[in-house]
C-alpha cells in the first residue's frame with residue numbers, strides 16, 4: 001500500500017469507522033521513550049492516534065539500542081523524544097507528533113497542561129515519576145494507562161479517577177534492604193560489600209561533604225552500640241583527610257591514603273572491639289604494599305581470633321579468596337584455587353579478579369575519579385554505565401569481601417547487583433505495549449466494564465492473566481482528594497485570601513500544606529499574609545487544605561498561571577466556577593494485604609532510583625505533614641514520612657517482611 005488512506009484501511013476495519021475517526025482527533029501524552037515507549041509510540045502512530053506528544057528527559061545510550069528500535073548508533077547522546085519522533089513520524093503521515101525533551105515533573109507541565117490531553121500513557125521506569133503522573137491525571141481528571149515490565153513479567157493498569165484504583169491506591173512492596181550495622185561493620189555476603197561500596201564509600205570519598213554526626217547522634221539515642229558508634233565517628237573524621245587528598249592535584253598517593261584508611265586502619269579499629277568478634281568471624285586488615293608485591297597472605301590468622309578467614313566455609317567457583325600469587329596453590333581453610341577462566345569467560349568483565357587485580361583497579365579508578373573532581377566535577381555518584389564508578393565499586397567491594405572472607409565477584413556480576421539489573425526483554429515490552437493500546441481504546445470508548453488490569457506472567461500455558469478493575473481505595477491519599485485548579489499570580493496572592501476563597505465561606509477549621517510543609521493550622525496563621533510565592537508555592541505545585549475534623553476530603557489545589565491578558569490590578573487569582581466542594585470522607589477499610597507488586601521497568605542504564613528508587617511500601621493517604629515556615633523539614637510520622645523516605649530512596653530492614661520502623665536508620669540498595 002502506498003497512500004495514507006490505504007495505510008489506515010486495516011486499522012479502520014478493526015476499530016470501526018467511528019472509533020477510528022475519533023482517534024484522529026485524540027490527543028495523547030506518552031511519557032517515556034525507552035523500552036516500552038518506543039514500542040508504544042510505533043503502535044499508537046500506526047493505530048492512528050492523531051496528536052501525540054512524546055516526552056522523555058533522557059538522551060540515547062548505547063545500551064538502549066538492543067531493544068529501543070527507533071534509535072540507531074548515530075543517535076547516541078541525542079534526545080530520546082526527538083529521535084523517536086523523527087523515526088516514527090514517517091510510519092503514518094496523518095499523525096502530528098510533538099516531541100519534548102524534558103522532565104515530566106517540571107512545573108511547566110502543570111494540571112492545565114495535562115488537561116489538554118484526552119489520555120496519558122505511561123512508559124516510565126521509576127516510581128517517583130509514575131506517582132507524579134498518576135497525581136496529575138487525578139487532578140486533571142484524565143484517563144491514564146500505567147504499565148511496566150521486569151524481565152518476562154509485565155503489567156498494564158488502566159486508571160480513571162473515581163472509577164478505578166489509582167496507582168497509589170495499593171501499597172507497594174518494600175525493596176530488599178540491610179541493617180546499617182551489617183553494611184558498615186559486619187558484612188557476610190557480597191551484596192553487603194557492594195552496597196557499602198556503592199551507597200557508602202563512594203559517597204564518602206567522592207560525594208557531597210556530609211556531616212555524619214547527626215546520623216550517628218540519632219543512632220546513639222536509639223541505643224545502638226556506643227563503642228561501635230564512637231568507632232564510626234572516628235572513621236567519619238578520618239574521611240576528611242582522604243577527601244582532601246583526593247581533591248588536591250599533584251597528590252599522587254591519594255589512592256593509597258584511601259586504601260590504608262578503609263581497608264587497614266578502619267578494620268583494625270573494628271578488630272579492637274573484641275566483643276564484636278566473639279561469635280563471628282573477624283575481618284583481616286589488608287596490606288597495600290604486600291598485595292602489590294604479591295606477598296600478602298589472605299588466610300593468615302586474624303589478630304583477635306584464631307578463626308581462619310574462610311569464605312563461608314564453602315568452595316566458590318570464582319576462587320573465593322584467591323588472588324595474590326601466594327594465595328594460589330593452597331586449598332586450605334575452605335579456599336579454592338582460582339579456576340582457569342573458561343574461554344568464554346575470558347571477556348574482561350567476566351574474569352575472576354585476583355586481589356592484586358582488584359587493588360590495581362582500585363588505584364586506577366580512584367585516580368580517575370579524583371582527577372574528575374580536580375577538573376571541576378563537584379560530586380560523583382554511582383552509575384553503572386559510568387566505567388569509573390563501576391570500576392571503583394567492583395574493586396572496593398571485592399577488597400572488602402577479601403578482608404571479610406567473602407566470595408568475590410566479577411565486574412559483570414557486580415554491575416548486575418549494584419545496578420539492580422533485571423534483563424529487559426524486548427518481547428515483554430512489545431506485548432505490554434500492545435495491551436496498553438487495547439486498554440487505551442477501552443478508556444476512549446468509555447467501555448469501562450471491559451477494562452482490565454493485565455499481567456504477563458511466567459506461565460507458558462497461561463501467559464496473560466486479567467483482573468477486573470477494583471474501585472478506588474477509600475483510604476487513598478491521592479485519588480480520594482478533591483482537586484481544584486486555580487489560576488494565580490503567586491507573587492500577589494496571599495495564602496490566607498486564597499484559602500478563605502477556596503473554602504467558599506465555610507468556616508471549618510483547616511490546616512494547609514505544600515507537600516509535607518505545613519503552612520498554617522487553626523492555631524498558627526502567621527503565614528496567612530504572605531504571598532504564595534514567598535512560601536515557595538508556585539506554578540505546578542499543590543496546596544493541600546486538610547479538614548481538622550477529618551470528615552471532609554482534603555482539597556488538593558493545583559496552581560496555574562493567570563490567563564493571558566488578565567488585568568494586572570484585578571484579584572490575583574481565579575477560582576473555577578462552580579467551586580468544587582470536598583466530598584465526605586468514607587472510613588477506610590481494614591488494611592489490605594500487600595498485593596503483587598506493580599511490575600516496574602528496571603533501568604539497564606542507571607540505578608533507580610528509583611530508586612530509582614522504587615518499590616517501597618506506601619501506606620494510605622498522605623495525611624500528616626510538618627509545620628514549616630521556610631524550606632527544611634523534620635521528622636514526620638507515617639505515612640508522609642514513608643513517602644519522604646521513599647522519595648529520598650531510603651529504607652533499611654532485615655527482611656522484606658519486616659515492618660518499617662519510623663526511626664530506623666536506613667540505607668537502600670537501590
Ligand SMILES: Nc1ncnc2c1ncn2[C@@H]1O[C@H](COP(=O)(O)OP(=O)(O)OP(=O)(O)O)[C@@H](O)[C@H]1O
Pocket residue numbers: 031032033034035036037055056057058063064080102103104105123124125126129424601602603604605606
Ligand atoms: N521524570 C521523567 N520525565 C521524563 N521521562 C522520564 C522520567 N523518568 C524516566 N523517564 C524516561 O522513561 C524511560 C523509561 O524507559 P526504560 O525503562 O526503557 O529506561 P531506559 O533508561 O531507556 O533503559 P534502561 O534503563 O533499561 O537502560 C526512559 O527513557 C527515561 O528517560
Ligand SMILES: [Zn+2]
Pocket residue numbers: 165166167168169170472473476477478479480
Ligand atoms: Zn488512589
